Amino acid sequence: MELPPNCKRISREERTIASSSTRSNAFQPHFAVYDDEFLDIIGPEPQIVLAIEKDFPFSHEAGVFDPTQNAVYMTSSQLGSKESPNIKITKAVKQEHDGLWRSEEIATDVVMGNGGINYRSGILFCSQGTMTEPGGLVYMESKPPYATKTLIDSYYGRLFNSLNDVVLHTDGSIWFTDPIYGHMQGFRGKPQLPCQVYRFDAETGDIRVVADGFGRPNGLCFSPDETTMYVTDTHMVRGDGTCDEMNPATIYAFDVTERHGTQFLANRRVFAMADNGIPDGIKVDLQGNVYSGCGDGVHVWSPAGKLLGKIMVPGGVANFCFTTKGAMVLLNETKFWEVKIGGEREGALLANMGIKI
DSSP: OOOOTTEEEOOHHHHHOGGGOOOOSOOOSEEEESSTHHHHHHOSSOEEEEEEEOSSOOBOEEEEEETTTTEEEEEOOOEEOSSSEEOOEEEEEEOTTTOOEEEEEEOOOOSSEEEEEEETTEEEEEEOOOSSSOOEEEEEESSTTOOEEEEEOEETTEEOSOOOOEEEOTTSOEEEEEOSHHHHTTSSOSOSSOSEEEEEOTTTOOEEEEEOOOSSEEEEEEOTTSSEEEEEEOTTBOTTSOBOTTSOOEEEEEEEEEETTEEEEEEEEEEEEOSSSOOOSEEEBTTOOEEEEETTEEEEEOTTSOEEEEEEOTTOOSEEEEOSTTEEEEEEBTEEEEEEOOTTOOBHHHHHTTOOO
16 A cells, blocks of 8 residues: 655564664654555545744643634753743644634743643643642633642642642533652652542532552553553653663553442453554544654554554654544643644544534
């Protein structure tokens, strides 16, 4: 099958024989095709376009698309000094008249923000907290003055470590991860809880641990039919940026089951392992394919866990999001990339939440 421009087919030898590997940080953005199924995903004319570039790592986490404003909200990497760390929130808006993205920093009370999700008419952020301020789930209105409200900051009084990522179920429950990166990076105190995944009912205040046994639980998402939850474990990379390759860089899958009128996670299993870096942010499309930001870009697996291809960008991707049909944006620290793939390809997240794009 003929490849579209900007694509490279990865041979059997490159995948399986170390001496044939082309692993390198020196490459131009492109699409790496491991299986021809990936061609159905990216379409006949895929593109990777640098939309915004700045001189600091503004484009790191969250990646929340608000279709009412044609805007993406994102959080920066840790900035400031060890004594006074901060994280900035940026709002990037795609202009109707010229199709270009323009960005602005938002002044808000979200403390050390990280992951985020569409919630009600605004954005729900994971606040990691500081030495003096607890972290938790913080709702931010999506219009100035970007007022905030904390929904939860503890597990029955025991402070969370540093919330990382969050997702919603269609029943309204909020699911999130809580690793100890804040402590490891020096802006949170001694952890009071294990590294776990939680389910929170904002209406009743019910908060439950639904999965444990992780090194560093990070990204999470549901399959399109919400029968499976995917959770990434990024334990391979320590908080100071050093690596231990004996630790997980792994995506785990769980069955979402119902017992006694509520949901549980069961039947934990390995779904996939990243071959480059760690699988950080994670999303699915409506066909059930799984996408995750890794050390050399966004990796894409079939629902069966087969690596189909990669959207390759130098420096890798921490997080990303689907925007309009056939489009994604990738958060690449100092760079914000727009990706065009198959015209009808759509993320399951907004569709399941009933948000029209």
